[in-house]
Amino acid sequence: MPKAAIAADKLNRWFGVGEARTYAVKEVSFEANWGEMLYIVGPSGSGKTTLLSMISGILRPNSGSVAIDGRDLWSQSDDEIADFRLNTIGFVFQDYHLFPRLTTAENVAIPLILQKRNWGEALSAATQCLKIVDLADKAQLPPTKLSGGEQQRVAIARAIVHQPRILVFDEPTASLDGETGRKIVSFVKAEILTSKRCIIMVTHDSRIFEYSNRIMEMEDGRITGFQQGQTV
Amino acid sequence: MKQILILAYKLLVNDKGKYFALLVGTTFSVFLIVQMTSSFAGILTKASATVINIGASIWVMDPAATNSVLSNVPMPDYVLDAVRSINGVKYAVPLYSGTALVKLRDGTYQAVSVIGLDDSSLVGRPKLLEGDIDDIFAENGFIVVKDEEFPKLENPKIGTDFELNDYRGVIVGIATVPTGALYGTPTLYTTYYRAITYIPSMRFTISYVLVQPKADSDIPYIKQQVTRLGYLALTNHEYQNAISSYLEYKTSIGTNTLLMTIISFLVGLSICGQTFYTFIIENLEHFGALKAMGAKGRELVYVILFQAGFTALVGYGLGVGLSTLLITAAKLRLPEYTSRLTYTNLSLAFLMVLIIASISGYAGVRRVLRIEPFEIFRG
Numbered sequence: 001m002p003k004a005a006i007a008a009d010k011l012n013r014w015f016g017v018g019e020a021r022t023y024a025v026k027e028v029s030f031e032a033n034w035g036e037m038l039y040i041v042g043p044s045g046s047g048k049t050t051l052l053s054m055i056s057g058i059l060r061p062n063s064g065s066v067a068i069d070g071r072d073l074w075s076q077s078d079d080e081i082a083d084f085r086l087n088t089i090g091f092v093f094q095d096y097h098l099f100p101r102l103t104t105a106e107n108v109a110i111p112l113i114l115q116k117r118n119w120g121e122a123l124s125a126a127t128q129c130l131k132i133v134d135l136a137d138k139a140q141l142p143p144t145k146l147s148g149g150e151q152q153r154v155a156i157a158r159a160i161v162h163q164p165r166i167l168v169f170d171e172p173t174a175s176l177d178g179e180t181g182r183k184i185v186s187f188v189k190a191e192i193l194t195s196k197r198c199i200i201m202v203t204h205d206s207r208i209f210e211y212s213n214r215i216m217e218m219e220d221g222r223i224t225g226f227q228q229g230q231t232v
Numbered sequence: 233m234k235q236i237l238i239l240a241y242k243l244l245v246n247d248k249g250k251y252f253a254l255l256v257g258t259t260f261s262v263f264l265i266v267q268m269t270s271s272f273a274g275i276l277t278k279a280s281a282t283v284i285n286i287g288a289s290i291w292v293m294d295p296a297a298t299n300s301v302l303s304n305v306p307m308p309d310y311v312l313d314a315v316r317s318i319n320g321v322k323y324a325v326p327l328y329s330g331t332a333l334v335k336l337r338d339g340t341y342q343a344v345s346v347i348g349l350d351d352s353s354l355v356g357r358p359k360l361l362e363g364d365i366d367d368i369f370a371e372n373g374f375i376v377v378k379d380e381e382f383p384k385l386e387n388p389k390i391g392t393d394f395e396l397n398d399y400r401g402v403i404v405g406i407a408t409v410p411t412g413a414l415y416g417t418p419t420l421y422t423t424y425y426r427a428i429t430y431i432p433s434m435r436f437t438i439s440y441v442l443v444q445p446k447a448d449s450d451i452p453y454i455k456q457q458v459t460r461l462g463y464l465a466l467t468n469h470e471y472q473n474a475i476s477s478y479l480e481y482k483t484s485i486g487t488n489t490l491l492m493t494i495i496s497f498l499v500g501l502s503i504c505g506q507t508f509y510t511f512i513i514e515n516l517e518h519f520g521a522l523k524a525m526g527a528k529g530r531e532l533v534y535v536i537l538f539q540a541g542f543t544a545l546v547g548y549g550l551g552v553g554l555s556t557l558l559i560t561a562a563k564l565r566l567p568e569y570t571s572r573l574t575y576t577n578l579s580l581a582f583l584m585v586l587i588i589a590s591i592s593g594y595a596g597v598r599r600v601l602r603i604e605p606f607e608i609f610r611g
Contacts, residue, residue: 049610058524059606079528086526097521097608101246106239113235114527122235170609 003070004031005166005198006055011064013050024050026221028064034165035195037188037211039229040202042218048202049170051218055200056089056168057081068166086114090159094171096151098143104154105130105139111162129157132191149180156184160192167192169201178207185211233534236527240535243515244542250514251543253507258547259554261500261588262581265493266555269577272489274570278414279479280472282329282347285409286356288442290454291471292324295464299478304329306436311463315441318457320450325350328427329439331417334385335395342384345419348427348439355442358421363390363405368423375405377419379412380568399430414570497584504547505592508540512596517608524605532600540593548585552578 013025025047032038040048053059055066057073066073068088073081085091090111098107105126112122130136133153135146143151152172159167169188173181185201185208193199201212209215212229245251277284279300283291292315294305315324328348333341349356349368357365358377367373376388385394392403401420413419422430428437443465445451451467458465466474480486512519519532555573562569 050606053606053609058609059604082523082526082528084526085524089526091524093521093524093608095517097517099243099518101243106242110239110522111525113239114522114525114531116233116235119235119238 004067005034005036005069006030006032006200007067007070008051008055009065009067011051011054011061011066013047013054013059013061023047023221025054025061028218028221028223030216030223030226032198032200034198035193036213037193037199037201037229039209039212039215040200040218041204041209041215042224043204046218047221048218050221052168052170052200052202056091056166057085086111087162088165090162090164090167092152092155092159092167092169092172094174096143096155098151098154098158100142100144102142103140104135104143104146107143107154108157108161110158111164115162126157126161129161130154132160133157133187148175149184152176152180152184153187156188156192165197167197167199169199169203171203171205172201173203173205173208181205181208182211236531236535237538240538241542243518243535244511244539247511247515250507250511254504254511254543255547255550257500257503257507258544258585258588259550261496261504262548262551262585263554263558264496264499265581265584266552266573266577267558267571268489268492268496269580270555270559270571270573272485273574273577274572275414275485276476276479277411277572278570280475281409281411281413282345283468283471283475284411285358286327286347286442288327288356288440288468289445290443290451290465290467292441292443292458292463292465293439295462299482300475304439306434307438307441307463308436309438311461312438312441314461315443315454315458318454320446320453322444322446323353323355324441324443325353325355326424326438327356327440327442328424328431328437330427330431330433332396332431334401334420336386337392337394338386343417344385345413345415345417346427346431347419347421348424349421350442351423351425354423355444358407358409361406361408365405367404368421370402370404372400372402373404373422373426374401375407375421376403377409377421378406379409379419381413381416381418385418396430397432401430412568416568493580493584497588500585501588501591504543504588505595508543508592509595509599511539512536512599516599516603519600520603520605520608523603524608529601533597536596536600537593540589540596544585544589548582551585552581 009029011025011028014021014023016022028051040051042048050059054061060074105123108126108129109122112125127136127139130139133156135150135153138146143154189211209229215227215229217224294307297303297305312324312326315321330346332344332346334344335341361378368375376385388403390403394401443454445454455465522532559571559573
């Protein structure tokens with residue numbers, strides 16, 4: 001039986017101490033599979049981003065476990081977890097976090113640079129990825145010269161340039177108009193998602209629900225249900 | 233590692249405004265430090281001008297007078313004989329060093345330094361540009377040093393005469409010396425006998441006994457024997473150090489230079505520290521993003537240390553270059569400008585700029601290591 005891409009078991013994360021302790025995520029268990037595009041949806045403060053951080057190796061849970069392709073994530077050392085983020089995860093942040101002082105191609109090449117790949121080789125691979133997102137002609141521009149949609153595509157190119165198996169999107173359409181948002185998510189599903197890849201997307205943009213395989217709903221730090229994407 | 237340092241370099245220099253501010257701060261600081269210490273080094277060298285120019289191996293003097301060649305305490309003649317009798321002394325000769333007022337042909341008076349060389353050997357004589365050294369034995373013969381003070385004697389030529397304590401003096405030679413004097417007075421060389429004759433002196437007349445040892449290994453013994461006589465024998469280098477120590481620790485020159493150097497350092501530190509810290513704070517989210525993407529803490533430390541170190545090195549180069557330009561230009565316009573770049577000055581400035589970079593980098597490292605990628609994720 002193939003192992004799940006992500007298997008979270010009884011994850012808990014709280015902030016504060018004593019009476020001020022607040023649960024951001026409480027007793028959350030779920031699995032995401034290879035070839036699946038799983039949405040995590042819910043109102044603000046429902047724990048979506050905290051959960052996303054715990055399954056992508058960014059935030060250590062207070063209790064519970066996360067297994068990636070069968071391997072326990074949080075029992076590893078800090079350096080191993082950093083390596084896991086670098087080699088296995090591709091991040092698309094809500095605010096993109098592109099570097100304004102670098103060119104678009106250099107921005108995309110950053111994960112390869114962190115992997116200590118040759119600078120020229122990294123730029124070449126980055127340019128290839130920019131072709132995939134249809135931005136090859138903007139490779140030498142700084143990201144500040146690009147539109148919001150173009151910046152989002154640069155962020156996607158950066159997330160896939162090092163061929164990660166898991167892609168994590170945090171509110172990818174929050175800063176985009178409806179049409180651009182739909183185009184980008186449609187593109188991600190058609191071009192980026194493969195049977196060997198898993199995409200987790202946190203969103204509350206119902207306009208893009210149709211592209212998901214499965215939707216996990218959260219409220220007050222708990223999972224309240226799962227639905228098939230197209231049926232929502 | 234190299235790839236990450238290239239990334240660090242691009243993140244630094246592509247932020248032109250901040251990078252320029254950092255360079256200005258470092259360059260200005262290095263410039264001030266080098267200027268202050270070079271001026272001080274120039275003063276120290278010029279204060280030892282006579283010691284350097286005479287070039288004797290050992291200087292015997294009264295122990296109470298080691299501050300400056302001009303503030304000597306004359307010694308009795310028997311000291312010369314006693315020193316000559318010490319084993320290991322190849323030869324020993326007297327030297328007169330003092331000041332006098334000369335009356336120029338236009339009737340004005342000018343202070344001069346007078347060096348009286350041993351009549352029989354002329355040990356310590358300067359290199360002549362014009363004239364014949366033997367003419368120093370001619371009646372009223374003086375040799376004038378052609379340095380930055382030379383015009384104060386109305387640019388004398390061979391044959392120019394002047395008056396010194398009702399004695400006539402005649403310029404018989406024009407000489408050059410390795411180092412100009414600090415005190416702003418022209419220098420005249422004559423024979424020892426003529427010097428003590430023309431210039432009123434105390435009961436004793438020998439300012440210094442210049443000693444040439446037979447071998448360097450004889451120096452400790454000679455020094456010991458001179459001490460037993462109740463006098464002090466210093467090697468050329470030791471005497472220069474003694475004069476430097478006096479200026480460094482017993483006059484306001486050293487203290488003021490030290491204070492100005494510290495102020496320059498603090499100015500540089502505050503400008504660079506503040507600008508670099510602001511640079512780090514403004515890029516904090518990017519460092520957080522790098523951390524989230526898998527950069528390890530130590531790699532971010534390398535990035536910051538590289539940026540601080542690179543800025544420090546470029547600023548150091550620019551600061552030293554600017555100082556060199558200014559000193560060179562100033563010396564072309566003002567020959568008496570007292571400034572000298574030494575390896576010690578450059579090393580001190582380098583050390584200080586490294587401290588500036590380290591403190592600036594440390595503040596940035598602390599901030600970056602504390603950032604949690606989760607904060608970036610949360611936006």
